[in-house]
Amino acid sequence: MEKIIQHLQGAFDVKAVKKQRNDLYFVTVGKDQAIPAVTYLRDAEGFSHLVMITVADWMEKGVFELNYIVHNYQLHADISICTNIDREEATMHSAHHLWEQAWTYQRELKEMYGIEFPGSPRVDESFNLEGWDNIPPMRREFDTLKYANETFFPRPGRVSHDPATYMKQKLYPNE
Amino acid sequence: MEDKKTFIDPDLTKRTVIGPNGEDITVDPIQDYFCDALPKKHEPKRAKIFENFFNWARAESIWVLGFGTGCGSIELYPLLTPRFDAYRFGVQMRPTPRQANLMIISGYLSVKTLKRAIRSYEQMQNPKFVMALGSCTINGGMYFDSYNTINRLDKYMPVDVYVAGCMPRPEAILAGFEALKKRIKAGKAEGANLYAENFETYKANQKKIIRDWNMPDYNW
Numbered sequence: 148m149e150k151i152i153q154h155l156q157g158a159f160d161v162k163a164v165k166k167q168r169n170d171l172y173f174v175t176v177g178k179d180q181a182i183p184a185v186t187y188l189r190d191a192e193g194f195s196h197l198v199m200i201t202v203a204d205w206m207e208k209g210v211f212e213l214n215y216i217v218h219n220y221q222l223h224a225d226i227s228i229c230t231n232i233d234r235e236e237a238t239m240h241s242a243h244h245l246w247e248q249a250w251t252y253q254r255e256l257k258e259m260y261g262i263e264f265p266g267s268p269r270v271d272e273s274f275n276l277e278g279w280d281n282i283p284p285m286r287r288e289f290d291t292l293k294y295a296n297e298t299f300f301p302r303p304g305r306v307s308h309d310p311a312t313y314m315k316q317k318l319y320p321n322e
Numbered sequence: 323m324e325d326k327k328t329f330i331d332p333d334l335t336k337r338t339v340i341g342p343n344g345e346d347i348t349v350d351p352i353q354d355y356f357c358d359a360l361p362k363k364h365e366p367k368r369a370k371i372f373e374n375f376f377n378w379a380r381a382e383s384i385w386v387l388g389f390g391t392g393c394g395s396i397e398l399y400p401l402l403t404p405r406f407d408a409y410r411f412g413v414q415m416r417p418t419p420r421q422a423n424l425m426i427i428s429g430y431l432s433v434k435t436l437k438r439a440i441r442s443y444e445q446m447q448n449p450k451f452v453m454a455l456g457s458c459t460i461n462g463g464m465y466f467d468s469y470n471t472i473n474r475l476d477k478y479m480p481v482d483v484y485v486a487g488c489m490p491r492p493e494a495i496l497a498g499f500e501a502l503k504k505r506i507k508a509g510k511a512e513g514a515n516l517y518a519e520n521f522e523t524y525k526a527n528q529k530k531i532i533r534d535w536n537m538p539d540y541n542w
């Protein structure tokens with residue numbers, strides 16, 4: 148695995164490497180180098196399986212962190228290629244030519260986060276949310292509770308407690 | 323965000339097909355395959371003894387539509403195994419809404435599933451009943467703040483009996499069948515009539531959350 152990481156560092160402008168386990172590395176590269184790095188891992192290093200494309204919403208930093216996790220069946224190892232893209236104009240190069248599964252992941256990311264993947268097949272069709280007309284719901288500025296209270300019919304009488312104080316009242320009321 | 327294209331089901335668009343003798347046939351599925359007539363209230367028989375007899379027969383032959391939503395669908399399969407054996411209560415599963423008279427909403431309903439559930443419910447023939455499992459159908463349960471799951475099922479379709487729990491075990495569902503039978507025999511399971519009477523309200527609630535409404539208002 149160290150050798151593969153060294154190859155990656157030689158071929159691409161790697162910004163950070165984080166070793167999670169012996170068989171799991173997180174490699175951060177620039178936006179334009181993510182797809183070439185994934186292609187290199189697939190074609191030259193035997194990481195033939197796309198585990199998932201996932202995204203973390205870092206609202207404070209103003210970025211989406213995209214993760215392309217690929218798996219090598221011979222080494223039983225995973226490498227995640229991470230890249231940060233701008234949150235306001237969220238556009239990423241499509242990976243649909245590498246794996247067909249990427250179509251669906253990108254369709255989901257488009258719907259849930261509003262990330263554009265130009266050229267990806269069927270990316271504009273609705274995936275889970277049919278006819279959604281609000282901001283994409285997995286973005287952190289979207290207030291799900293407010294939306295649910297306005298859209299659905301909340302049944303009155305629901306209360307919620309802070310678990311720590313509630314359990315203390317129930318179990319140790321005198322302390 | 324920008325305007326989204328509304329996805330129109332290609333099966334529902336008007337088209338011309340070539341018949342067996344080479345003639346052109348125009349097919350408009352919304353008009354031809356579905357009925358736009360409103361649901362009718364089921365009038366009970368004039369003699370009470372006949373109505374009681376029919377209610378007894380309905381109660382003893384509950385045929386469930388095999389429609390699983392959410393986590394409760396996995397609780398339905400053990401009902402048919404020898405351990406719980408729902409068949410001794412006259413309960414059996416049917417593959418199509420046309421043959422079923424009980425719809426079990428087995429857990430949370432996303433908006434996408436609600437659209438399919440409403441279509442299946444409307445395709446069932448009278449008399450028909452709805453059983454709702456789990457706290458998700460009562461007040462949203464643990465998904466009360468979700469952007470995509472409904473909170474109260476009875477705003478969108480009439481519910482005859484609720485089985486509380488998260489999830490209710492098969493014994494609780496059997497007890498729910500017994501409660502439903504009692505209601506049917508007493509002539510109180512009037513969900514389908516409620517749906518027919520308050521059709522406008524139900525449709526307004528459904529259309530409020532189902533934004534790509536590309537089906538007829540009532541299809542049976």
